[in-house]
Amino acid sequence: MTGPVTVTEAEALKLDAGDPGHRDLFDIPPADGGSYPEVAYFAGNSLGLRPKATRVELLEDLDSWAALGVEGHLDATRPWLPYHELLTGPASRLIGALPSETVVMNSLTVNLHLLMVSFYRPTAERFRIVIEDSAFPSDSYAVRSQARFHGFSPAEAVVRLKPRPGEDVLRTADVVEQLAPDVALVLLGGVNYLTGELMDIPAITAAGHAAGAVVGWDLAHAAGNVPLSLHDWDVDFAAWCSYKYLNSGPGALAGAFVHERHLGEDLQRFEGWWSTDATSRFEMAPESRPPATADAWQVSNPPIFSMSPVRTSLELFDKVGIGVLRERSVQLTAYLERLLAEITPARPLQLITPSDPARRGAQLSLRIGGARTAGELAKVLRYEFGVIADAREPDVLRLAPVPLYSQYHDCWRAVQALAEVVPENE
Numbered sequence: 082m083t084g085p086v087t088v089t090e091a092e093a094l095k096l097d098a099g100d101p102g103h104r105d106l107f108d109i110p111p112a113d114g115g116s117y118p119e120v121a122y123f124a125g126n127s128l129g130l131r132p133k134a135t136r137v138e139l140l141e142d143l144d145s146w147a148a149l150g151v152e153g154h155l156d157a158t159r160p161w162l163p164y165h166e167l168l169t170g171p172a173s174r175l176i177g178a179l180p181s182e183t184v185v186m187n188s189l190t191v192n193l194h195l196l197m198v199s200f201y202r203p204t205a206e207r208f209r210i211v212i213e214d215s216a217f218p219s220d221s222y223a224v225r226s227q228a229r230f231h232g233f234s235p236a237e238a239v240v241r242l243k244p245r246p247g248e249d250v251l252r253t254a255d256v257v258e259q260l261a262p263d264v265a266l267v268l269l270g271g272v273n274y275l276t277g278e279l280m281d282i283p284a285i286t287a288a289g290h291a292a293g294a295v296v297g298w299d300l301a302h303a304a305g306n307v308p309l310s311l312h313d314w315d316v317d318f319a320a321w322c323s324y325k326y327l328n329s330g331p332g333a334l335a336g337a338f339v340h341e342r343h344l345g346e347d348l349q350r351f352e353g354w355w356s357t358d359a360t361s362r363f364e365m366a367p368e369s370r371p372p373a374t375a376d377a378w379q380v381s382n383p384p385i386f387s388m389s390p391v392r393t394s395l396e397l398f399d400k401v402g403i404g405v406l407r408e409r410s411v412q413l414t415a416y417l418e419r420l421l422a423e424i425t426p427a428r429p430l431q432l433i434t435p436s437d438p439a440r441r442g443a444q445l446s447l448r449i450g451g452a453r454t455a456g457e458l459a460k461v462l463r464y465e466f467g468v469i470a471d472a473r474e475p476d477v478l479r480l481a482p483v484p485l486y487s488q489y490h491d492c493w494r495a496v497q498a499l500a501e502v503v504p505e506n507e
């Protein structure tokens with residue numbers, strides 16, 4: 082019988098001492114009653130942890146309201162009227178875009194809809210939408226409802242890309258091959274939520290354009306996880322949420338990107354008073370004058386106290402830099418993979434995430450066999466070992482070592498726990 086991992090706990094702790102990340106800037110949930118004071122948190126791809134600064138800065142914004150009432154729109158420490166502009170710069174740098182191409186607003190699926198109003202303009206000949214078969218359900222529902230809204234049958238309009246038989250992730254060449262002349266829109270996840278596969282965004286975008294399609298990306302699992310160059314990659318539009326790798330809190334405001342090429346174009350758009358140019362907004366005119374920026378996709382005045390945690394978090398990413406984080410992420414994920422490789426061959430555990438670091442972000446997904454479902458396994462990890470992983474029933478366990486706050490010792494704990502909990506094959 083092979084034992085649990087051969088790497089000692091002391092070795093993992095030594096790696097942490099040499100490469101501590103920014104854990105000190107975050108509140109790590111306690112693991113009551115376990116062997117360690119804090120949980121080993123691997124669910125940052127689902128809900129990122131809270132930066133300590135978030136509470137302080139959110140209270141400052143709340144107190145401006147108490148002290149100033151309506152005058153806070155102009156006189157708050159961070160005035161509310163232009164508050165969203167504080168987020169535009171750091172968000173644009175994070176995704177490799179111009180500030181004029183970037184806006185933080187609404188939530189992710191809402192942004193996908195608002196962007197599809199502009200960028201899904203089907204005709205009788207060109208009406209299909211290409212997504213992954215393993216798309217997050219919200220994306221699937223969104224594109225199906227868009228097809229129906231335009232009078233098409235969702236079953237006919239939506240093309241779902243499947244990996245080859247016996248494979249878990251999509252090959253770029255297979256995606257490209259599906260981009261037929263009837264495809265109006267390609268809308269894929271930059272990093273797949275289930276498998277952790279990082280798609281070749283520039284290659285697929287270029288192939289989509291060559292086929293005459295519009296190409297949008299859902300970056301829910303990519304933003305804050307991997308470096309992006311949306312402008313240079315010529316992506317038409319993109320949207321992402323801020324509560325996963327961007328640590329901005331449950332249901333946090335999302336982002337949207339529209340390429341400069343489309344700014345100022347005469348596109349269909351759903352508008353409200355925040356779509357109009359800020360300088361003339363209070364003229365209360367009957368017709369909008371949208372600016373030639375992504376701000377034109379805004380509809381309502383934004384929720385300041387929801388923007389506050391996004392601002393705090395984006396400023397942290399801006400300070401540390403996604404390039405530096407990516408380097409640490411590659412190290413941490415490779416470490417987790419190496420430890421897993423010691424225990425998976427003898428157990429019903431199979432890594433389905435690509436092993437090439439260039440084709441994945443921070444997440445490793447395991448397909449689990451044996452008696453327990455992924456959910457049951459996650460519960461044991463949580464309540465017996467203080468390891469928080471994410472289960473997608475029936476059989477996928479997702480582990481995301483997040484470079485801002487996860488540690489080598491967390492990886493060691495997770496693999497040690499899996500080794501103890503998952504029995505070896507007979």
Ligand SMILES: *Cc1c(COP(=O)(O)O)cnc(C)c1O
Nearest residue numbers: 188189190217219274299301322
């Ligand atoms: C997390 C996630 C969502 C969630 O959508 P919301 O509108 O934020 O509720 C949607 N799509 C993908 C790909 C996701 O990973």
